[in-house]
Amino acid sequence: MSEKTSDKKRVLIINRRAPYGRSNARDALDVTLTCGVFEMPVSLLFADDGVFQLLGQHNAADIGQKNLSANLAVLPMYDIEDLYVCADSLQQHGLNADELAHTVKTVQASDIQALMRDHDVVLTF
Amino acid sequence: MALHTLNQAPGNTTCLERCLQALAPNDALLLIEDGVYATLPAHAAKFASLYQIDCYVLQPDLQARGIEDSVSAPFNIIDDAGFVELACEQDKVISWF
Numbered sequence: 381m382s383e384k385t386s387d388k389k390r391v392l393i394i395n396r397r398a399p400y401g402r403s404n405a406r407d408a409l410d411v412t413l414t415c416g417v418f419e420m421p422v423s424l425l426f427a428d429d430g431v432f433q434l435l436g437q438h439n440a441a442d443i444g445q446k447n448l449s450a451n452l453a454v455l456p457m458y459d460i461e462d463l464y465v466c467a468d469s470l471q472q473h474g475l476n477a478d479e480l481a482h483t484v485k486t487v488q489a490s491d492i493q494a495l496m497r498d499h500d501v502v503l504t505f
Numbered sequence: 506m507a508l509h510t511l512n513q514a515p516g517n518t519t520c521l522e523r524c525l526q527a528l529a530p531n532d533a534l535l536l537i538e539d540g541v542y543a544t545l546p547a548h549a550a551k552f553a554s555l556y557q558i559d560c561y562v563l564q565p566d567l568q569a570r571g572i573e574d575s576v577s578a579p580f581n582i583i584d585d586a587g588f589v590e591l592a593c594e595q596d597k598v599i600s601w602f
Binding site for chain 1: 542
């Protein structure tokens with residue numbers, strides 16, 4: 381987790397929905413990038429169906445959408461590097477952290493309380 | 506005979522359960538949109554007890570999500586034209602969403 385460098389509010393964005401089927405994932409990304417532009421410290425947590433956002437090899441052209449995975453990949457350019465994934469959610473869907481397309485820290489469901497406490501604002505998508 | 510389409514990710518457990526309960530012999534099940542995530546091996550057991558149900562999954566939605574190579578039995582992969590064909594073959598289409 382990045383250290384507290386300013387009086388800016390620390391934002392935790394929780395991604396709970398699969399990509400593409402609804403707009404939640406894209407909305408979360410828009411808010412994330414907006415926070416990034418204003419140099420607010422942002423962390424992302426992927427849980428429940430949201431862990432599917434972290435899989436690679438997306439090709440959404442045939443369903444008329446833009447590739448969300450490519451957008452996640454550029455987050456480090458905005459100094460957004462605190463990405464977390466819920467281990468229990470991964471297990472529920474039979475996924476391993478090492479098959480994800482993005483560098484994320486694995487947290488247990490029981491750690492999520494602390495993650496929320498460490499941030500000033502929590503937004504759920 | 507009916508075609509059941511399901512567009513919810515596996516996290517929406519009630520939607521998936523209600524859909525599976527509603528399936529009758531000779532019906533067809535087609536997973537679309539976020540529903541395609543249920544074809545991952547971790548969820549295969551949910552479909553193991555289906556009897557005389559043809560199971561399909563929509564290819565463009567798999568491709569969008571990068572899971573085309575992870576589809577488990579009993580799902581057949583079809584394209585949009587196959588979707589139309591299925592809908593025409595069956596008496597009605599029932600949407601689970």
